[in-house]
Amino acid sequence: MKVMSDIPFSVLDLSPVCQGGTAAESFRDTLHLARHAERLGFHRYWLAEHHSLPGIASAATAVVIAHVAGGTSTIRVGSGGIMLPNHAPLVIAEQFGTLESLFPGRIDLGLGRAPGGSMPTARALRRGLGSSGDTFPHDVQELMAYFRAGGPGNGVHAVPGEGLDVPVWLLGSSDFSALLAAELGLPFAFASHFAPDLLHEALALYRRHFEPSARLDKPHVMVAANVFAADTDAAALRLFTSAQQQFLNLVRGTPGLLPPPVESMERVWLPHERQHVERMTRCSAVGSPETVSQWLERFAEETQADEMILAGQIYDHAARLRSFEIAADVHAGLGREAAGV
Numbered sequence: 224m225k226v227m228s229d230i231p232f233s234v235l236d237l238s239p240v241c242q243g244g245t246a247a248e249s250f251r252d253t254l255h256l257a258r259h260a261e262r263l264g265f266h267r268y269w270l271a272e273h274h275s276l277p278g279i280a281s282a283a284t285a286v287v288i289a290h291v292a293g294g295t296s297t298i299r300v301g302s303g304g305i306m307l308p309n310h311a312p313l314v315i316a317e318q319f320g321t322l323e324s325l326f327p328g329r330i331d332l333g334l335g336r337a338p339g340g341s342m343p344t345a346r347a348l349r350r351g352l353g354s355s356g357d358t359f360p361h362d363v364q365e366l367m368a369y370f371r372a373g374g375p376g377n378g379v380h381a382v383p384g385e386g387l388d389v390p391v392w393l394l395g396s397s398d399f400s401a402l403l404a405a406e407l408g409l410p411f412a413f414a415s416h417f418a419p420d421l422l423h424e425a426l427a428l429y430r431r432h433f434e435p436s437a438r439l440d441k442p443h444v445m446v447a448a449n450v451f452a453a454d455t456d457a458a459a460l461r462l463f464t465s466a467q468q469q470f471l472n473l474v475r476g477t478p479g480l481l482p483p484p485v486e487s488m489e490r491v492w493l494p495h496e497r498q499h500v501e502r503m504t505r506c507s508a509v510g511s512p513e514t515v516s517q518w519l520e521r522f523a524e525e526t527q528a529d530e531m532i533l534a535g536q537i538y539d540h541a542a543r544l545r546s547f548e549i550a551a552d553v554h555a556g557l558g559r560e561a562a563g564v
Contacts, residue, residue: 227523232554233267233532234260234547235303235416235447238280238287239481241538249280250287252540254294259544261298263551267331268295269303269532275344278469278480285318292326301331303412303447303532304394306338309348312362313381316369320384333392333412334363336400360403367391367407391438392445401425408436415506416447416534417470422506426526445530448522449507451537452549456510462546463509464488466536470500483538508550516553 236256238249257268270287273279281287284302292300305315315332323330336359338345368375372386393404393411396418404411411429415422426444433442449466453459464484471492472479485491492500508518523531533550537543 227520227531228554230523230528231266231530232264232550233269233299233445233530234265235269235271235532235534236281237271237273237534237536239536239538240278240280242480242482244480246280250290252543253281253287254291255540256544256547257291257295257298257300260547260551261295263548264555265298265547265551266530267299267301267532269301269331269333271303272306272309272335274309274338274348276478278478285322288322288330289325292322292329297329299329299331300326301390301392302333304333304335304392306336307334307359307362307366308336308338309345312366313369313379316366316381316384319389320370320381320387323387323389324383330389331392332389333394334366335394337396359400363391363393363403363407395425397421398425398428401429402432405429405432405442406434408434408439410439410443410445412445412447412532414447416449417503419506420502422446422526443529444526445532446522446526446528447506447532447534448519449504449509450515450519450533450535450546450550451507451509452512452515452546452553453542454511456514459510459514459546461486462537462539462542463507464491465538466507467492467500467504469536470503471496474499474503481536481538512549512553515549516556519550519553 236253238253240246240249260268268291270281270284272284274282284305288300319330319332369381369384370387370389374380374385391409393400393409395401396414401411413422413425430442451459451463453462461484465481467488468482474496508515535543535546537546
């Protein structure tokens with residue numbers, strides 16, 4: 224049985240744009256947080272592709288990855304993820320081949336099947352590509368073929384990209400990508416930080432059906448969770464209200480900038496909206512260091528994850544830095560306990 228101190232912690236950053244802020248400020252804060260995470264010993268720093276969402280600045284994900292990787296030195300940097308139906312596989316192979324050439328041994332390529340935005344936005348992104356979620360398995364294999372020495376054998380070559388070792392992950396919130404990751408022998412990351420309903424079913428299917436590959440000899444799972452940590456439970460609950468409001472706006476179909484926290488959500492949402500948001504965010508560690516430690520330990524035991532990636536949509540940048548610092552301290556403290564120190 225795994226213990227949490229043996230599970231690498233990583234950061235999932237959506238480059239939030241706060242009310243009163245700008246995308247330029249978000250990118251500055253993203254790099255600051257990445258350097259902070261590197262000093263704290265986090266393993267990976269992933270950025271996510273979203274489009275037409277005012278509160279998320281990481282739409283040009285490969286560009287932001289380059290920004291972060293160029294400003295750090297040891298932490299792995301990657302996508303959590305690139306929404307492959309939006310792109311020609313060759314373009315992504317070239318982009319991540321370029322990143323791997325610039326920052327060798329530090330780049331991850333996580334792939335998602337969702338469009339990462341509304342359907343009109345997806346149509347605007349795809350133009351005449353004709354790609355969709357239905358072609359995702361073929362697109363993944365085409366993309367991986369561009370990284371092979373000699374390429375896919377169709378006369379098309381990813382330059383740079385061909386012959387480079389770029390780790391590919393599949394991301395998902397259902398059984399579809401779990402089964403595909405198992406079939407292809409790829410590591411699998413589950414988006415439990417916003418879509419936890421099928422978490423345990425997807426992990427069980429992935430582990431049960433996993434086929435060893437040249438890339439991976441046994442199943443490897445990463446699970447996502449939100450972390451809102453502060454010195455007290457009350458302070459952390461207040462930080463959490465920014466994310467709750469952002470999810471509520473998505474439920475209402477009115478996405479916006481990340482709002483400042485409020486003292487209580489009671490007058491902000493209706494009962495059915497509260498139920499919806501709480502279901503979406505139930506994989507969230509919210510509280511003091513002790514509360515967060517207990518929640519993360521329980522989550523690690525329930526999922527038996529090999530890695531954990533933590534998100535935190537926190538309005539105040541200093542509070543966000545402190546939240547990830549607490550998470551790192553919790554992880555280090557459990558390591559000392561396990562070693563009997």
